[in-house]
Amino acid sequence: MTAALHGLRRAGYLVALDGVGAVHAPLDLLVDVVPYLVRLDGELARRAGADPRRAALVTAVAELAGRIGAHLLAPGLTAEEHVLRARDLGVRLVQGTALAPPEWRPGMPVTVPVAAREEPRGPRPETTLGPRVSEFTLPAVTMPDTATADEVLAVLTAEEGVSGVVLVDERRRPVATVDRGRFLLRLSGAYGHALHAHKPAARLADPPRTVPHTVPAIAALRAAGSSAGGATGGEGDRVYDDLVVTDEVGRCAGIVRVADLIRGLTR
Numbered sequence: 001m002t003a004a005l006h007g008l009r010r011a012g013y014l015v016a017l018d019g020v021g022a023v024h025a026p027l028d029l030l031v032d033v034v035p036y037l038v039r040l041d042g043e044l045a046r047r048a049g050a051d052p053r054r055a056a057l058v059t060a061v062a063e064l065a066g067r068i069g070a071h072l073l074a075p076g077l078t079a080e081e082h083v084l085r086a087r088d089l090g091v092r093l094v095q096g097t098a099l100a101p102p103e104w105r106p107g108m109p110v111t112v113p114v115a116a117r118e119e120p121r122g123p124r125p126e127t128t129l130g131p132r133v134s135e136f137t138l139p140a141v142t143m144p145d146t147a148t149a150d151e152v153l154a155v156l157t158a159e160e161g162v163s164g165v166v167l168v169d170e171r172r173r174p175v176a177t178v179d180r181g182r183f184l185l186r187l188s189g190a191y192g193h194a195l196h197a198h199k200p201a202a203r204l205a206d207p208p209r210t211v212p213h214t215v216p217a218i219a220a221l222r223a224a225g226s227s228a229g230g231a232t233g234g235e236g237d238r239v240y241d242d243l244v245v246t247d248e249v250g251r252c253a254g255i256v257r258v259a260d261l262i263r264g265l266t267r
Contacts, residue, residue, distance in 0.1 A: 002032045014139065021057055031068060036172070038065045040091070042076030049085035062090030069171060069251065080113035106136045107264025133220040134213040136261055137245045137254040142166045145175040145202055152178055152201040153187060163257065164242055167202055172251040174244045176205035208244045213253050221261045 005015050014036040017025060022041035030038065040058065048054040058074075065072040074086045077096035086094055100110045109131070141159070143152060145167040152165050156178075165178040178201055186204050187193050196204060211220045220243055242255040 002029070005033045005035075010144070014142065021061055027061075027064065030064060030070070034068050035070050037073055038070045039073045039075060042074075045074035045077060045086060045091070045094075046082055048089060049082055055085075055089055058086075058089045058091065066090070071247075071253070083113040106260055107131065110135060131217050131264065132213070133211055133215050133217045133243075133245060133256055133261075136217060136256045136264060137213065138257065138260075140166045140242075140244065140252055140255040142168045142172070142252055143201075145169055145200075147201050148198055149183075149187065149201045149204060150197040152183065153197070156180055156184065164255075165201075166208065166244055166252050166255065167205060168252050174208040174210055174246065174252045176202050177208045177241065177244060178205045179238075179241055206238065206241070209238070209241060210244045210246050211256070213245045213247055217261050217265060220256060221258065221265065224258050224261070 009015055015033060016037035016039055017030065017033070017035045018039045019025070019041045020030070020038050021044045038061065040061065044054055044058065048058045062072050071093055072091050073093040073095065074082075074091045075095045077083050077086065077094050077098045079098055082096070083094050083098050098111070098113060100108070104110065141155060141162050141164070143155065143165050147165075147167065155165060156162055162180065164180050164183075166174050167176040167178065169175050183201075183204050187196060209224065211223055224241075224243055225239065240258050242257055245253045245256055247253045
């Protein structure tokens, strides 16, 4: 199974393990597979706030996930105290109705229970700066920065909805981005496939336009406009390129589509 999961990662798929802490998944599997996402068992995540033994288990999984570079997610949290306790235990990603109702869509307001404990010292950032870029973040299609153009082409042709690929290093830090339109145009040109297919895809890529996941969406939109020049094509050809969202240590946490920012901020 480990070999099969490694094969999926080499093909550009993100690997996640679900139900960790309450299913028959040995912890050394996490070390061997190094998944992108570790999803706790929902019941374990909810009960950890009131049970010291389960809290210790969640803390241990959080420590392990941090050491192997995986994101830890606590799902199904329904109350503010669940979110606050999960943060205290080292969990940085949560899901559930404690944050937003099921009908939530990108750009709609969310509740942030972690900030509710703090006494405001002036205007709230949400009031003056609007939503954070993390509210618009979508999963990114990532591949190793050593991937060939042929391998990237296989991913793009298999998934029509993919706007591009983020090339990352061994620590999942973005190295370059491959825009779908420009990449396919280069390969479809005269002798394009023969010249590039077996060469590194990074030759046809652009420097990544990164934004931290904590910045306001309006700041990310301004960054998209200010960094549009200097791309491989003409001036401004990257205005609508996806932005790469990074976490606290510079790893790729997803992408943001500029069109989503524009729609969300004009509501």
